[in-house]
Amino acid sequence: MSLVATYPPAPARRLATPRLIATLALFALCAAFFCAIAGMVLVRQADDRQELERRAALLGAIADIRISGTDVSALDPQIVRGLERTAGLKDLRFESEPVAGDREIQSVLDRQGRIVGWFSWEPDRSMSQALGKLRPLLLITGLCLIGFAGVALWQVRRALRDLGTSERLAWTLAHEDMLTGLPSHRKMIELIDAQLAARTHGEVVTLGFVDLDGLNDVNDALGHHTGDQLLVAWAQRLKDVLPAGAAGGRFDGDEFAVVMTSPDAQAAEAGMTALAQALARPFWINDQAVQVGCTVGLAHAPIDAQSRDELTRRADLALRAAKRKNRGGVLRFKAAMGVEFGDRRFIERELKRALADNTLDVHYQPIVTADGATIIGAEALLRWNHPVRGAIPPATFVPVAEQAGLMGKLGAFVMRRALTDAKRWPNLSIAVNLSPLQVRDPALVDFVTDLLAETGIAASRLVLEVTEGVLIDNPDEAKSRLDALHALGAKLALDDFGTGYSSLTYLQRFRFDILKIDRGFVAPLGREPNSQAMVQAIVTLGRALGLTMLAEGIETEEQRVLLRLAGCEEMQGYLFARPGPREALDRLLADTRPAAQAG
Ligand code: C2E
Numbered sequence: 001m002s003l004v005a006t007y008p009p010a011p012a013r014r015l016a017t018p019r020l021i022a023t024l025a026l027f028a029l030c031a032a033f034f035c036a037i038a039g040m041v042l043v044r045q046a047d048d049r050q051e052l053e054r055r056a057a058l059l060g061a062i063a064d065i066r067i068s069g070t071d072v073s074a075l076d077p078q079i080v081r082g083l084e085r086t087a088g089l090k091d092l093r094f095e096s097e098p099v100a101g102d103r104e105i106q107s108v109l110d111r112q113g114r115i116v117g118w119f120s121w122e123p124d125r126s127m128s129q130a131l132g133k134l135r136p137l138l139l140i141t142g143l144c145l146i147g148f149a150g151v152a153l154w155q156v157r158r159a160l161r162d163l164g165t166s167e168r169l170a171w172t173l174a175h176e177d178m179l180t181g182l183p184s185h186r187k188m189i190e191l192i193d194a195q196l197a198a199r200t201h202g203e204v205v206t207l208g209f210v211d212l213d214g215l216n217d218v219n220d221a222l223g224h225h226t227g228d229q230l231l232v233a234w235a236q237r238l239k240d241v242l243p244a245g246a247a248g249g250r251f252d253g254d255e256f257a258v259v260m261t262s263p264d265a266q267a268a269e270a271g272m273t274a275l276a277q278a279l280a281r282p283f284w285i286n287d288q289a290v291q292v293g294c295t296v297g298l299a300h301a302p303i304d305a306q307s308r309d310e311l312t313r314r315a316d317l318a319l320r321a322a323k324r325k326n327r328g329g330v331l332r333f334k335a336a337m338g339v340e341f342g343d344r345r346f347i348e349r350e351l352k353r354a355l356a357d358n359t360l361d362v363h364y365q366p367i368v369t370a371d372g373a374t375i376i377g378a379e380a381l382l383r384w385n386h387p388v389r390g391a392i393p394p395a396t397f398v399p400v401a402e403q404a405g406l407m408g409k410l411g412a413f414v415m416r417r418a419l420t421d422a423k424r425w426p427n428l429s430i431a432v433n434l435s436p437l438q439v440r441d442p443a444l445v446d447f448v449t450d451l452l453a454e455t456g457i458a459a460s461r462l463v464l465e466v467t468e469g470v471l472i473d474n475p476d477e478a479k480s481r482l483d484a485l486h487a488l489g490a491k492l493a494l495d496d497f498g499t500g501y502s503s504l505t506y507l508q509r510f511r512f513d514i515l516k517i518d519r520g521f522v523a524p525l526g527r528e529p530n531s532q533a534m535v536q537a538i539v540t541l542g543r544a545l546g547l548t549m550l551a552e553g554i555e556t557e558e559q560r561v562l563l564r565l566a567g568c569e570e571m572q573g574y575l576f577a578r579p580g581p582r583e584a585l586d587r588l589l590a591d592t593r594p595a596a597q598a599g
């Protein structure tokens with residue numbers, strides 16, 4: 001299977017009919033013109049023949065006169081008129097000398113064979129004369145028609161050529177990605193179909209979706225031109241490292257597809273892994289090294305899927321799962337991912353109903369001081385108790401809400417409920433999670449402003465938690481929106497620090513107040529070597545940047561002590577309290593000593 005797309009047959013062949021018609025029209029015009037000339041010649045010949053017949057009739061009449069003994073040279077004018085009528089001649093005259101001019105003449109001999117005179121008459125070429133008058137008109141018309149047909153033929157040829165060019169261009173656009181020259185989405189579909197059709201018994205057709213990680217970072221840091229250069233270099237390397245018999249193309253934006261036929265699934269996965277490793281090596285662009293990673297999701301036919309549709313859907317599911325759990329790795333489709341897909345539609349439908357019926361809830365998890373003695377805030381966490389399925393965790397339904405365009409409503413519901421409930425706890429800060437899609441909404445700042453005014457909650461009590469994903473998709477827009485929220489007086493927290501890109505540049509560029517160390521760093525504390533050093537490094541860095549350090553997911557006293565030793569000021573986790581309804585927080589606050597007035 002070749003990477004280079006084969007072009008379609010020359011379009012001119014398919015468009016031969018108009019050309020043939022134009023050529024035939026030209027031939028018909030030429031034939032008509034030549035017929036007109038031939039007609040004129042024939043008319044002329046007919047005139048000549050009639051003239052000969054009239055002359056023969058005159059000669060016959062003269063012979064009769066001679067036989068009757070009449071002297072021809074002394075003909076009575078009456079007889080000349082009679083001859084004129086008999087022979088059908090015009091203006092017949094008898095003269096002793098031949099007349100000059102364009103009259104026809106016929107000599108008359110006496111019995112001794114001497115010329116005694118001349119008959120002359122006006123030639124009658126009425127048909128030729130009539131046609132002769134029309135000749136210039138016919139000539140001009142003929143020439144015009146020939147010229148017109150020539151121009152028409154030239155136009156047809158030009159149109160055919162243009163059509164051919166634009167058809168080839170359209171074909172190229174449809175089959176080839178303009179930037180990278182790789183087969184396009186459509187061409188890849190054809191190539192997948194071809195490999196599936198050519199698969200023999202025992203062979204495996206593997207479709208891998210390869211996602212280029214970090215292209216946005218390159219675009220932001222080095223400009224879109226460098227991003228394009230990177231894509232071109234990346235595509236060239238993809239071509240270079242494709243295993244024999246494999247085809248690769250650009251599927252969508254920074255997503256590429258590779259399809260290959262292998263003897264078995266292991267060989268295919270080894271091939272995909274080698275390909276991903278080769279693509280993850282740095283690129284040298286404009287005298288600088290550019291490092292981007294790639295994540296691969298793959299599925300095999302016929303093991304994971306029978307049809308092309310199923311294969312692409314399952315490879316896509318594998319890629320989405322890999323991007324969530326195994327960024328930078330190669331992940332094969334698993335049946336559980338398929339269930340997720342079926343679930344998604346159910347969740348979307350039921351979530352819409354829950355929003356309409358107002359059956360969603362918000363729970364609160366306390367945030368405490370490092371000694372665990374004082375509750376200083378609470379994080380609002382969305383809860384959904386489905387009548388049949390029971391509790392569905394936000395990690396399951398929040399991504400579905402994002403994809404289904406429900407995040408705006410969901411986020412607004414949580415924010416309104418949290419700020420309304422916060423009136424019960426005047427000394428606590430209230431933390432609300434913001435999805436990247438909410439941050440992208442230009443109406444967010446006004447919505448938060450209005451809600452603060454409506455509930456009377458001081459902006460300084462509101463903590464907005466965002467994850468690193470918010471910063472990556474569209475950093476400029478995210479920055480201006482977060483700056484605007486900051487300007488209101490709200491605090492900003494970077495949630496789940498350490499699980500995403502963890503780029504230190506984000507910490508410098510965005511003005512966060514709080515850094516939430518992810519549970520992934522907290523859980524190994526006391527169990528794994530270096531875990532303490534890691535947490536220590538994060539806390540030192542955060543504090544150097546003037547951030548309040550908050551650790552989440554603390555479940556043991558040992559973790560609390562180690563984090564406190566590292567310098568962490570605020571904590572959250574099951575050790576202190578699980579998330580619960582507002583009444584549970586009411587009770588907790590009643591049981592513990594009130595915190596110092598927070599304002
Ligand atoms: P998050 O913002 O990092 O929230 C903390 C999560 O850790 C919560 O899970 C909480 O129940 C859990 N957690 C707290 N302490 C412990 C602990 O000691 N051990 C363990 N194992 N887990 C602990 P939850 O409620 O399932 O939420 C998961 C994620 O869903 C949240 O992570 C947040 O990213 C998202 N989420 C929840 N509510 C909302 C919301 O209203 N809006 C948005 N956009 N996202 C939300």
Ligand code: MG
Nearest residue numbers: 379433465495
């Ligand atoms: Mg959070």
Ligand code: MG
Nearest residue numbers: 495496516552
């Ligand atoms: Mg978190």
